[in-house]
Amino acid sequence: MEGNSAEPASVVENPSGTTAVAGTSTRATNLSRDDFKTDSSDSEAYSGDSDFGDDIHDDKNKNNDQQPTVEQAVVRATSQPLINARTTLKNCHRFRKPEVESTLHLTLVNPKPYQTTLKPLFELADVAEQYRKMEKDMMELYNSITPDPILHPHQIRKGHYAVLIDCMNTLNRIRFLREPRNESVRIELIDYYCKMDVDVNSQFLQLDERFTTLPPRVTAIQMEGMSKYVQHEIFKQFSSHENQNFLFEGILTAEVQTSGKVVIWSDMFPQDQFPYGINQFITQVFIDELQEPKLPQLGEKMNDAFVVHATSSEVSLQIQSIAGDHFQEIFNSISNEDITKVTGAVRLTTNQALNQKYFVTHEVYGEYFRATILSRIGKDKVRVRYIDYGDEGTANVKDMARCSDVHPLLELFPPQCIKARLQNVENLDAKAYFDKYHRKDQPYSVQVVKNAFENSLAEVVLWLKEEAKSLNEKIVEDKFGTPINPSYKPGTVLAHSDLCRNRFTLHMVLDKGVRLISGLPLDVNVSYHRSIETMCFISLFSQQQAFREFEEQIKEDYELTWSVNESIYKAAWVKGSPMLCYSLELKKVARAMLITNIHDFHGVGEDGLTIAIQTGWLVYLIDHGILEIVQHSQFRLMMPNFMSVPVFGIRARFNGFDTQEKILQWATSWGSRTKRFNVLVQSASQDELGEIARVVLRKEDE
Numbered sequence: 001m002e003g004n005s006a007e008p009a010s011v012v013e014n015p016s017g018t019t020a021v022a023g024t025s026t027r028a029t030n031l032s033r034d035d036f037k038t039d040s041s042d043s044e045a046y047s048g049d050s051d052f053g054d055d056i057h058d059d060k061n062k063n064n065d066q067q068p069t070v071e072q073a074v075v076r077a078t079s080q081p082l083i084n085a086r087t088t089l090k091n092c093h094r095f096r097k098p099e100v101e102s103t104l105h106l107t108l109v110n111p112k113p114y115q116t117t118l119k120p121l122f123e124l125a126d127v128a129e130q131y132r133k134m135e136k137d138m139m140e141l142y143n144s145i146t147p148d149p150i151l152h153p154h155q156i157r158k159g160h161y162a163v164l165i166d167c168m169n170t171l172n173r174i175r176f177l178r179e180p181r182n183e184s185v186r187i188e189l190i191d192y193y194c195k196m197d198v199d200v201n202s203q204f205l206q207l208d209e210r211f212t213t214l215p216p217r218v219t220a221i222q223m224e225g226m227s228k229y230v231q232h233e234i235f236k237q238f239s240s241h242e243n244q245n246f247l248f249e250g251i252l253t254a255e256v257q258t259s260g261k262v263v264i265w266s267d268m269f270p271q272d273q274f275p276y277g278i279n280q281f282i283t284q285v286f287i288d289e290l291q292e293p294k295l296p297q298l299g300e301k302m303n304d305a306f307v308v309h310a311t312s313s314e315v316s317l318q319i320q321s322i323a324g325d326h327f328q329e330i331f332n333s334i335s336n337e338d339i340t341k342v343t344g345a346v347r348l349t350t351n352q353a354l355n356q357k358y359f360v361t362h363e364v365y366g367e368y369f370r371a372t373i374l375s376r377i378g379k380d381k382v383r384v385r386y387i388d389y390g391d392e393g394t395a396n397v398k399d400m401a402r403c404s405d406v407h408p409l410l411e412l413f414p415p416q417c418i419k420a421r422l423q424n425v426e427n428l429d430a431k432a433y434f435d436k437y438h439r440k441d442q443p444y445s446v447q448v449v450k451n452a453f454e455n456s457l458a459e460v461v462l463w464l465k466e467e468a469k470s471l472n473e474k475i476v477e478d479k480f481g482t483p484i485n486p487s488y489k490p491g492t493v494l495a496h497s498d499l500c501r502n503r504f505t506l507h508m509v510l511d512k513g514v515r516l517i518s519g520l521p522l523d524v525n526v527s528y529h530r531s532i533e534t535m536c537f538i539s540l541f542s543q544q545q546a547f548r549e550f551e552e553q554i555k556e557d558y559e560l561t562w563s564v565n566e567s568i569y570k571a572a573w574v575k576g577s578p579m580l581c582y583s584l585e586l587k588k589v590a591r592a593m594l595i596t597n598i599h600d601f602h603g604v605g606e607d608g609l610t611i612a613i614q615t616g617w618l619v620y621l622i623d624h625g626i627l628e629i630v631q632h633s634q635f636r637l638m639m640p641n642f643m644s645v646p647v648f649g650i651r652a653r654f655n656g657f658d659t660q661e662k663i664l665q666w667a668t669s670w671g672s673r674t675k676r677f678n679v680l681v682q683s684a685s686q687d688e689l690g691e692i693a694r695v696v697l698r699k700e701d702e
Helices: 056-063 072-078 127-145 233-239 276-290 324-330 336-340 351-355 432-435 472-478 497-501 540-560 568-570 660-668
Strands: 012-013 019-022 103-108 122-124 160-164 171-176 186-191 194-199 204-206 254-258 263-266 302-308 315-319 357-360 369-378 381-386 391-396 418-422 444-450 459-462 523-529 538-539 580-585 588-603 610-621 626-631 649-654 674-685 689-695
Touching: 103 127, 103 263, 122 127, 127 171, 204 523, 233 276, 263 276, 302 432, 351 626, 357 381, 357 391, 369 391, 418 472, 432 472, 459 472, 538 540, 540 580, 540 588, 580 610, 580 626, 588 626
Parallel strands: 019 194, 418 459, 649 689
Antiparallel strands: 012 019, 103 122, 103 254, 160 171, 160 204, 171 186, 186 194, 254 263, 302 315, 302 444, 315 418, 357 369, 369 381, 381 391, 444 459, 523 538, 523 674, 538 649, 580 588, 588 610, 610 626, 674 689
């Protein structure tokens, strides 16, 4: 601006990580991130009934209620003192709470580049042009004033209004929120719903009364259900004008809900296709992306888990999460009357109806819970699972209500409880546990020590905060449950427990799940390896193709890069642990069970003891019947889905070939490594390496 020696304000990054606007003096100040909370509740600028204070109205009366011309404003700006501190921008019609179900037309305001926003900024579309005109008039007026009506630091007073020239050389109406301190002053950008600290030497100008007639530009409107999401990066992508995923284009239509917050529609999200508008779309994206609620990763701990239900074999956990908080916010806003007025409309005539979510009255508690239908009981009743609680009950169809009829978003949320097993606890006395340990508002820390797989639940350990002993241990000590392993110590449970506690299926499974029984004829391939001494190895001829396909799958899994610290797992391997390995004997990847660790000896240490370094393991290749030493570098962890597949072959004792010498002579006569035979099963037994069959050759193969 002409005739002004001060530089425009600029943005300064302070050591505390907050943003400040600075002018000629760019002093960094120690500011708290709390200073940037955008909260209208404690701002005097957003309270009151009339537009302005008494002093301004007195001035208007003296001028016959006429707005000053630009020329008059220039004179006043250079001759009048600051606007009186008692003069405040009051809540006028823009900030009064709109009536429920009223419709508003909004646009999303693009915040200042240096502004930290805690929520999307909306303005009323029908008056947006007035603010653009005000900004234009402010620039014209202040560019025409000589000298500039500059405010100096000693003139700044809490509650006074002024104009700030920011680092973009734009003019902003502001209010001083406190007296200057430590070379900074806290201000409010009243048209951008933002509080911040700026350098006390920033370029401030007196606010002329010409620009005090419009209330704050940005409304106090909030989107229904979005308060948990607005600080998440996903939401910021949707609300950023510069992002290609921007959703709030053009003039938006908003409807005020009972909470006073709004649901928003646009041309992209019309009401006939999106009953809950952009709010619905964003909620669905968050549910899909966050996949909440969910247990922590294997071996990791998570706080704020609540036990809401328990049986003798499992517990139901609710885990605090962003999406879960959103669900709870909606659920708590619904009254019994909201539900009962839409009951009686359920018709169980299609499979889709059976898969929907409903509100039903809990048999025990008499309150409404979300539920899914498990089965029908006659024409008028159904058996249901209370999906946010974990137990089951029955309900009358006439008393049920579709969740989507009560609130459009309630159908979207997945079940809010997760079933799990308490590790090392069986036969849990649920009533005794709840009587002694359960508190409704008492969260636990939860650690997953075994992942869920197929039909088996995840196993968890629970801790009360600040307590060293786990709930699992306390339950066993109090005899509220039976320990599976009396010497169990949860402190020794690491992420490898998922590996060590899963076991191979070490018996052969025939067609339709049949096990080996006496008198059963089999068409098998027979092989022999010296490591299993007086036994051969048999595999079903009919499973050859399936075995080749399985080998391809484990080969692909073996070649995946490890995403864990190998040393942790090596230290934790124990006899019986299932692994993948590369077999030098077979020249391919195979499933292996650890048998004995192998050490190499490297001299004598200072204490006179021999130094032994573990270098590998003796393993049993369960699908090939071979014992082999495998080096550490050749092992890989195995996914649980490969552990559950039954072995493709077992060891077998053949009548008439009961010594290694006889077996070698017989195998040499085959002319190949394997040969096909028809055998008859006489008996089956099992040892630590798996199933063993005693068989005889059918007459045609003798």
